[in-house]
Amino acid sequence: MGPDEIRAFIEAMASDLAKYLARAGVEKPIMVGIRTGGVWLAERLHGLLELEEPLGTLDISFYRDDFTRIGLNPEVHPSNLPVPVGDRHIILVDDVLHTGRTIRAALNEIFDYGRPTSVVLAALVERSGHELPIQADVVAIRPDLEAGEHITLTGPEPLGLVIGRASNRVSREHEQQAGKT
């Protein structure tokens, strides 16, 4: 999928998100993108929605549940939440919602910074394969994928969506470690 199509999807997402926030009565939300693809997406949504509060970024490496199996992610960046999240509405943004484990980790990390009033989840892609009871509130694309297939957002400029097939379990774990699922 090319950059123009993705731009259209992100614009649709921004307008859905605005409606969602208005319906829920959310004011002055703080947007937080999950590294790496979620941040690329959040930067665009943040601009389209003209949010007042600066964008936060989250690196969930220290909260992953596979540390006991594969060790520490080789690439770690500091998380940056410039505004205190306690008693605030949070919009959590990720590129692909798959197993739900990344979102579980992100929620745990956010709660170590403070107790938000609410958290809304926005994902560009929500695919099959959930392993936890986590769903997105705003989604642009729901592709029909088989178990072995994976979908990845490439970027930062221009954005692209790539569908591929992991050949075996080992390469899938490497890919999970490089990106996220």
Place this chain on the structure above:
Amino acid sequence: MARRDIQLDEEGRLRHFLTIEGLDQPLLTEILDKAEGFIGVSQQAIKKVPLCRGKIITNLFFETSTRTRTTFELAAKRLSADVLSLNISTSATTKGETLLDTLRNLEAMHCDMFVVRHADSGAAHFIAQHSAPHVSVINAGDGRHAHPTQAMLDMLTIRRIKGEFVKLRVAIVGDILNSRVARSQIHALNTLGTSEVRVIAPYTLLPAESRSLGVHVYHDLQEGIRDVDVVIMLRLQRERMRGAMLPSEHEYFQLYGLTEQRLRAAKPDVIVMHPGPINRGVEMDSQVADGPRSVILQQVSHGIAVRMAVMSMCIGTQNARIARREASVSGLNP
């Protein structure tokens, strides 16, 4: 085939952290990058991450230490590990238990990591060789040999303030002979590609092999700190000195003590570092220690992040090894 470095696993990942020697630039850079990530944890309301939940980390300090022991303890706690701090002088070793028996007992309590400080060079290496395979060992200072986490927190401090090492001129001043910190710093600075590393010391406080360490040797402080970006002062290791290496502390300060006046020879934006504890009026003037160029307290904060990085990397490597072994066992017996 060359013998594998005991510090690394089959895939070249950090398993023990005993010395900077033998570790390559990408690995040192990885430690610094991870530590940057852990600096952010101190901005959280709950200053903890769940990485090492359920792990037991034991501080084995055979030699006194305040800063190093407390920052290791704090680092382990911020990783959510359970921490035991053994003060060996009051423990079973004084009742005649051998070191290896103490280790066996701690392993039987399912300890996952030993953080070792010892007055003898090579002690941490010895413990790593004789520990159970699931245990990682971190050297918190052994004799005159190495103090790798101190060196890495110094590298983190330099990189955060000065940027790339290739552009830097760094001077290490003082008791090079007795300093495990200096040895580890020199290895780290050279591995990271520092443009020029200088050591400044009287003849009596320099090891015979100092030139082979890849440093420029100076005996005059004023000359040695000319145009440097970083000055690292070392503590006089009186407890490790045998015989008369120095006429007196007063005379040492006259020749090698760092003062604002002397610091003018360095670059205007020079930073001054010291691993602590400082002997004020011996290695440096209080004016310098508390002055605007001093980054001594930043070094202490960075120590927590670096120790979190090294500990979580080693425990992560052990986790991966155990998971691989379990996977191969279940693969053999489906």
